[in-house]
Amino acid sequence: MEKEIYHPPVLLKESIELLKAKDARIFVDATLGGGGHTEAILEANPENRVIAIDRDEEAIERAMKRLERFGDRISIYHANFSQIGEVLEAEGIKEVNGVLFDLGVSHFHLRGNRGFTVWEEQPLDMRMDRRQKLTARDVVNKLSEKELADIIFKYGEEKFARKIAREIVRRRKIKPIETTLELAKIVEEVIPKKLWAGRKKHPAIKTFQAIRIFVNREFQEIEEGIPEAANHVACSGRIVVITFHSLEDRLVKNIFRNLEGFKVITKKPVEPTEEEIKKNPASRSAKLRAIERVCE
Numbered sequence: 220m221e222k223e224i225y226h227p228p229v230l231l232k233e234s235i236e237l238l239k240a241k242d243a244r245i246f247v248d249a250t251l252g253g254g255g256h257t258e259a260i261l262e263a264n265p266e267n268r269v270i271a272i273d274r275d276e277e278a279i280e281r282a283m284k285r286l287e288r289f290g291d292r293i294s295i296y297h298a299n300f301s302q303i304g305e306v307l308e309a310e311g312i313k314e315v316n317g318v319l320f321d322l323g324v325s326h327f328h329l330r331g332n333r334g335f336t337v338w339e340e341q342p343l344d345m346r347m348d349r350r351q352k353l354t355a356r357d358v359v360n361k362l363s364e365k366e367l368a369d370i371i372f373k374y375g376e377e378k379f380a381r382k383i384a385r386e387i388v389r390r391r392k393i394k395p396i397e398t399t400l401e402l403a404k405i406v407e408e409v410i411p412k413k414l415w416a417g418r419k420k421h422p423a424i425k426t427f428q429a430i431r432i433f434v435n436r437e438f439q440e441i442e443e444g445i446p447e448a449a450n451h452v453a454c455s456g457r458i459v460v461i462t463f464h465s466l467e468d469r470l471v472k473n474i475f476r477n478l479e480g481f482k483v484i485t486k487k488p489v490e491p492t493e494e495e496i497k498k499n500p501a502s503r504s505a506k507l508r509a510i511e512r513v514c515e
């Protein structure tokens with residue numbers, strides 16, 4: 220039988236320690252993905268329970284198989300993590316001891332035929348939840364030039380945003396933009412070659428990131444999901460968040476700062492060791508921040 224390849228969990232040891240998962244308790248994994256963090260939480264103490272959430276049905280199916288052996292110690296929900304309150308209500312649980320958010324896309328999104336990658340020819344999709352109607356193809360082909368420019372600038376911090384948007388609009392009048400490589404090529408043609416030639420980072424990465432964030436309402440989800448989780452964290456319970464780019468990290472830092480009744484555990488964000496980055500280069504931009512509910 221072919222061996223299943225999983226998304227390598229990032230900052231795993233650090234997350235488990237900061238969640239205090241060795242003590243028997245109830246946890247929420249708000250971003251189940253391949254199930255690596257959940258598995259480690261369940262292994263940390265035989266009495267731990269995990270309520271896991273993911274908006275991607277394929278991820279859930281795969282993780283279910285991996286986690287079968289834990290029986291009713293795990294409950295899995297196909298939902299957005301902004302719905303964490305409803306999920307806990309369905310479970311009949313008021314408070315949990317730890318919540319983990321491991322944000323961003325998984326290995327499966329990048330490897331699957333889902334339109335997240337700049338490197339391979341795929342349909343322009345980028346939906347994490349395939350029940351959703353809006354795709355990257357709609358965004359690229361239907362939004363106005365100004366809307367596109369604003370999205371690429373705001374969520375990609377791309378200084379060529381205006382030029383990229385103008386070129387997208389010019390090209391889509393000739394023919395709709397249908398695939399990842401068509402979009403990547405347009406961006407490549409707009410950004411001066413001397414700024415990217417010979418580098419490992421593709422010039423369209425920022426544009427792809429921006430469109431992905433918009434399609435999946437990623438920042439709105441974070442803005443709603445973390446405070447909603449905070450409402451259900453017990454005394455001494457923790458929220459641990461792993462981010463993968465500076466915009467996301469800044470957003471989380473600000474949300475943490477404004478949450479009442481919590482103290483920050485990580486004065487500086489925890490980053491992966493050289494060894495982890497060597498084993499899993501995708502972890503290189505990860506930053507972990509944690510807060511703890513102060514007991515009254």
Ligand SMILES: C[S@@+](CC[C@H](N)C(=O)[O-])C[C@H]1O[C@@H](n2cnc3c(N)ncnc32)[C@H](O)[C@@H]1O
Binds near residue numbers: 323
């Ligand atoms: C980086 S992966 C998580 C990997 C996981 N920790 C592991 O060890 O395999 C992020 C996952 O979160 C899911 N996700 C992202 N945003 C979400 C949201 N707002 N609500 C629910 N799931 C979300 C994605 O579908 C993806 O499967």
